[in-house]
Amino acid sequence: MVLARREVGRSLRGNAARLGLMAGPVAFFALFFAYPVAAIVGRGLHAEGVWQFGRFGEVLGRPDIREVLWFTTWQALASTALTLLIALPGAYVFARLDFPGKRLLRVVVTVPFVLPTVVVGTAFLALLGRGGLLDELWGIRLDTTVWAILLAHVFFNYAVVVRTVGGLWSQLDPRQEEAARVLGAGRLAAWRRVTLPALVPSLAAAALMVFLFTFTSFGVVQILGGPSFSTLEVEIYRQTAEFLDLPTAAVLTLVQFLAVGAVLAVHARTVRRRESALRLVDPARTARRPRGAVQRLLLGGVLTTVVVLLLAPLAVLVERSFDTPAGYGFGYYRELGTVDPSGGAFLVPPIEAVWNSLRYALAATAISVAVGGLAAAALTRRAGRLVRGFDALLMLPLGVSAVTVGFGFLITLDEPPLDLRASWILVPLAQALVGVPFVVRTMLPVLRAVDERLREAAAVLGASPLRAWREVDLPLVRRALAVAAGFAFAVSLGEFGATVFIARPDNPTLPVAVARLLGRPGELNYGQAMALSTILMVVCAVALLLLERIRTESTTEEF
Amino acid sequence: MALLELAGVTVRFGPRTALDSVDLEVAEHEIVCLLGPSGSGKSTLLRVVAGLQEAAAGRVLLGGADQARVPVHRRGVGLMFQDHQLFPQRDVGGNVAFGLRMHGADRGEQARRTEELLRLVGLPGAQQRSVAALSGGEQQRVALARALAPEPRLLMLDEPLGQLDRGLRERLVVELRDLFGRLGTTVLAVTHDQGEAFALADRVVVMRDGRIAQAGTPLQVWQRPASAFVARFLGFDNVVAATVEGTAANTEWGKVPVPDGSPQGARTVLVRPDGVRLTDPSEGLRCTVESRTFRGSHVAVRLCPADGPPLEAVCSLGQAPSPGAAVGVVFAADEVVVLGPDAPQ
Numbered sequence A: 001m002v003l004a005r006r007e008v009g010r011s012l013r014g015n016a017a018r019l020g021l022m023a024g025p026v027a028f029f030a031l032f033f034a035y036p037v038a039a040i041v042g043r044g045l046h047a048e049g050v051w052q053f054g055r056f057g058e059v060l061g062r063p064d065i066r067e068v069l070w071f072t073t074w075q076a077l078a079s080t081a082l083t084l085l086i087a088l089p090g091a092y093v094f095a096r097l098d099f100p101g102k103r104l105l106r107v108v109v110t111v112p113f114v115l116p117t118v119v120v121g122t123a124f125l126a127l128l129g130r131g132g133l134l135d136e137l138w139g140i141r142l143d144t145t146v147w148a149i150l151l152a153h154v155f156f157n158y159a160v161v162v163r164t165v166g167g168l169w170s171q172l173d174p175r176q177e178e179a180a181r182v183l184g185a186g187r188l189a190a191w192r193r194v195t196l197p198a199l200v201p202s203l204a205a206a207a208l209m210v211f212l213f214t215f216t217s218f219g220v221v222q223i224l225g226g227p228s229f230s231t232l233e234v235e236i237y238r239q240t241a242e243f244l245d246l247p248t249a250a251v252l253t254l255v256q257f258l259a260v261g262a263v264l265a266v267h268a269r270t271v272r273r274r275e276s277a278l279r280l281v282d283p284a285r286t287a288r289r290p291r292g293a294v295q296r297l298l299l300g301g302v303l304t305t306v307v308v309l310l311l312a313p314l315a316v317l318v319e320r321s322f323d324t325p326a327g328y329g330f331g332y333y334r335e336l337g338t339v340d341p342s343g344g345a346f347l348v349p350p351i352e353a354v355w356n357s358l359r360y361a362l363a364a365t366a367i368s369v370a371v372g373g374l375a376a377a378a379l380t381r382r383a384g385r386l387v388r389g390f391d392a393l394l395m396l397p398l399g400v401s402a403v404t405v406g407f408g409f410l411i412t413l414d415e416p417p418l419d420l421r422a423s424w425i426l427v428p429l430a431q432a433l434v435g436v437p438f439v440v441r442t443m444l445p446v447l448r449a450v451d452e453r454l455r456e457a458a459a460v461l462g463a464s465p466l467r468a469w470r471e472v473d474l475p476l477v478r479r480a481l482a483v484a485a486g487f488a489f490a491v492s493l494g495e496f497g498a499t500v501f502i503a504r505p506d507n508p509t510l511p512v513a514v515a516r517l518l519g520r521p522g523e524l525n526y527g528q529a530m531a532l533s534t535i536l537m538v539v540c541a542v543a544l545l546l547l548e549r550i551r552t553e554s555t556t557e558e559f
Numbered sequence B: 001m002a003l004l005e006l007a008g009v010t011v012r013f014g015p016r017t018a019l020d021s022v023d024l025e026v027a028e029h030e031i032v033c034l035l036g037p038s039g040s041g042k043s044t045l046l047r048v049v050a051g052l053q054e055a056a057a058g059r060v061l062l063g064g065a066d067q068a069r070v071p072v073h074r075r076g077v078g079l080m081f082q083d084h085q086l087f088p089q090r091d092v093g094g095n096v097a098f099g100l101r102m103h104g105a106d107r108g109e110q111a112r113r114t115e116e117l118l119r120l121v122g123l124p125g126a127q128q129r130s131v132a133a134l135s136g137g138e139q140q141r142v143a144l145a146r147a148l149a150p151e152p153r154l155l156m157l158d159e160p161l162g163q164l165d166r167g168l169r170e171r172l173v174v175e176l177r178d179l180f181g182r183l184g185t186t187v188l189a190v191t192h193d194q195g196e197a198f199a200l201a202d203r204v205v206v207m208r209d210g211r212i213a214q215a216g217t218p219l220q221v222w223q224r225p226a227s228a229f230v231a232r233f234l235g236f237d238n239v240v241a242a243t244v245e246g247t248a249a250n251t252e253w254g255k256v257p258v259p260d261g262s263p264q265g266a267r268t269v270l271v272r273p274d275g276v277r278l279t280d281p282s283e284g285l286r287c288t289v290e291s292r293t294f295r296g297s298h299v300a301v302r303l304c305p306a307d308g309p310p311l312e313a314v315c316s317l318g319q320a321p322s323p324g325a326a327v328g329v330v331f332a333a334d335e336v337v338v339l340g341p342d343a344p345q
Helices: A002-009 A012-045 A054-061 A063-096 A102-114 A117-128 A133-138 A146-169 A174-182 A187-215 A219-224 A232-242 A246-270 A292-322 A331-336 A352-379 A385-399 A402-412 A426-449 A452-460 A465-494 A510-518 A523-556 B042-050 B092-102 B107-120 B136-148 B166-183 B194-200 B218-223 B228-233
Strands: B002-013 B016-027 B031-035 B057-062 B077-080 B154-158 B186-191 B203-208 B211-216 B239-245 B248-251 B254-257 B265-271 B276-279 B285-294 B299-305 B311-315 B326-331 B336-339
Touching: A012 A246, A012 A352, A012 A385, A012 A402, A012 A426, A054 A063, A054 A246, A063 A102, A063 A146, A063 A187, A063 A232, A063 A246, A063 A292, A102 A146, A102 A292, A102 A465, A102 A523, A117 A133, A117 A146, A117 A219, A117 A292, A117 A510, A117 A523, A146 A187, A146 A219, A146 A292, A146 A426, A146 A465, A174 A187, A187 A246, A187 A426, A219 A232, A232 A246, A232 A402, A246 A385, A292 A331, A292 A523, A331 A523, A352 A385, A352 A426, A352 A465, A352 A510, A352 A523, A385 A426, A402 A426, A426 A465, A452 A465, A452 B077, A465 A510, A465 A523, A465 B092, A510 A523, B002 B042, B002 B186, B016 B042, B016 B057, B016 B186, B016 B211, B031 B042, B031 B194, B042 B057, B042 B077, B042 B154, B042 B186, B077 B136, B092 B107, B092 B136, B107 B136, B136 B154, B136 B166, B166 B194, B186 B194, B194 B218, B203 B218, B203 B228, B211 B218, B211 B228, B228 B239, B228 B265, B228 B336, B239 B336, B248 B265, B276 B311, B299 B326
Parallel strands: B031 B186, B031 B203, B077 B154, B154 B186
Antiparallel strands: B002 B016, B002 B057, B203 B211, B239 B248, B239 B265, B248 B254, B265 B336, B276 B326, B285 B299, B285 B326, B299 B311
């Protein structure tokens, strides 16, 4: 009723302002997403002056392609369910419990997410594969089963659930649950009826992200899937890069696009409307020291999960980077500073990739926060079909093959007026495509939960709309913004599928350099790849630690 | 000249009309209370004046200037929200200083005014406290200080004392009236509590279904309710249909005397409980005592006549008859009001 009133009273001026805010993001996506993807799909399906839609039937009729479609879908569903199951207790523990080393641990669980997928695959291979840790200890090998892929997906996406769900959870007013308890609900019932419904939007957002990531999984499946398991994305890469079969790649790109579009549409219809104004409080006041057996058990369980599932692969990775033929040492790291005299994989010392990656990631984060922030501001007030459509549109880059985007950049942005082929900005632009949805998805639930009357109170006290946004919305979403920026930075650092196509040979990023090293035979290259991955891991950890510092400082600051 | 003037202001929410062509003037230094049941459009009226709600028709003038194109933050009015809407991420001082900061006051000025206002509302030295740690009454005081800080030319209060307990409310009403008088603040307040309105206001405006049912000083409204609706809203239940001829009205309760010069014909008549005098059962209208309600300084007695609606009378503490007793009732003309018709629906 109250909401309906506001909607009706909304002025045309507000709509115009919203459209203005949307213009930037729309132009960005049109130019750097829709255009390259459309161009490459056009190239695949448009031949001899006519559209070859018959190719859909041909390609989709092939049993091997059907196999790929089926596997892609069920492994994504299974990975999402498994991730939620394993990570939800983590979200609770990080949101509601206070324990020593929490900040460090929060960074630790985020590290896997920023690792290049290729490295994740390799780390799991080293853990679960032939001659891996489990094989050595108990003779267990999982690399020929789908479990390796699922576990790697959980490893990779644990942070998505913990940060997205936990971020909102930590700001929910615990008194709501207390009110339910007083009204006679048991501990579990109170959680199920009060907290869970409030969490649904962020849960759905997290599940959606995990599903989209695993549905389009590339590096992990490439390494761990072997010949028997292949996702759409892997298949698109093979068709594009190995067989140069652009028509098949185009059909698969469109299929993936449509599948992702369908998922987003369902999400928009079922979940979005449940977001409601929540009482948000300072997260510092909701976290408590664990009390009682249940909370201690949860904390212990989560810590164990983190150690076994997240730390073990990372530990193996680090161990391998020091494990040189001459015993443990920094041999592989020293090699990174030199150019292979045999003219190997690099024109520059591999260590250069660190600076490239940082530079690109910073630029990509700035672009993501600017574009995503504008979009989130425009979407804060739910109204109109146009706005909802725009909302869904923003998520599409997560579902469109990164390989296609990268290849599309190469064939479209190479001529005036947009000749960016030689410009370094090309890489951050491609990386920001994946970063923007993060920024929007992380900020939107929090922005929408801000009570409209707080903005009105600010306006009556003399704050212009912009000032009111700065004074009311920004402090409340600063945390979400920091989380979003961190994610965007991490995603940019780890982005591989598109970057591998567009990064110039003399300016590789870390994941590209790792992949190049892994692609070459020999223990030295393998060891260097491990060393470079370890550096990437440390860079990410340091960057995230800094971000956490900024965040906690800014939340205590008043003016 | 009136500080605030509303002319024909209409607000519609879909098919519902929340404000129906409302005219209202508030003079400088005047305290006006909008009184009415929930849904009568009181809060909407405040929102229109603040610019938070657009009017479908009519004009809002502040100091003689049309506010149609003036955005909320430039209107220079204050609004204290019903549920305070304190900024959760700021402490008490940050909340109070907010308006000052928006108006470009320097830090020294902010600190000075904040301290002054917190002292004024009875929370001296509370600057560093977190708003979440405040009690309901304290939050209300902070909200008031925050609204007062930028010295708005018009201060609007939406149910200013709504969630407070009775004792605190009664004390605060007096404090507020005193405070506004000293500061010379022009106030437009909304309440559903008539006691609060009468205690606070120079002028009371009773609203019903988006229209003004009656406006006047508390005494005028109390003594001469304009219609049966206003009378009932003020808590008067002795309202009955009547035909007025000269100085008497024919009702279901028999003949009721009315003051000289009352309007004639088919009317509604209000007999205030004070005008219902109990006598011996052999005299006047014969009634049975249905119940007694202790009201502190007096006892309200509910009477059932043989014909017509029940009657309420007031007795001193020692003289109230017991339930079931038979009494006679005579009416005192000076406590009888011939009411006007209710506004057409």
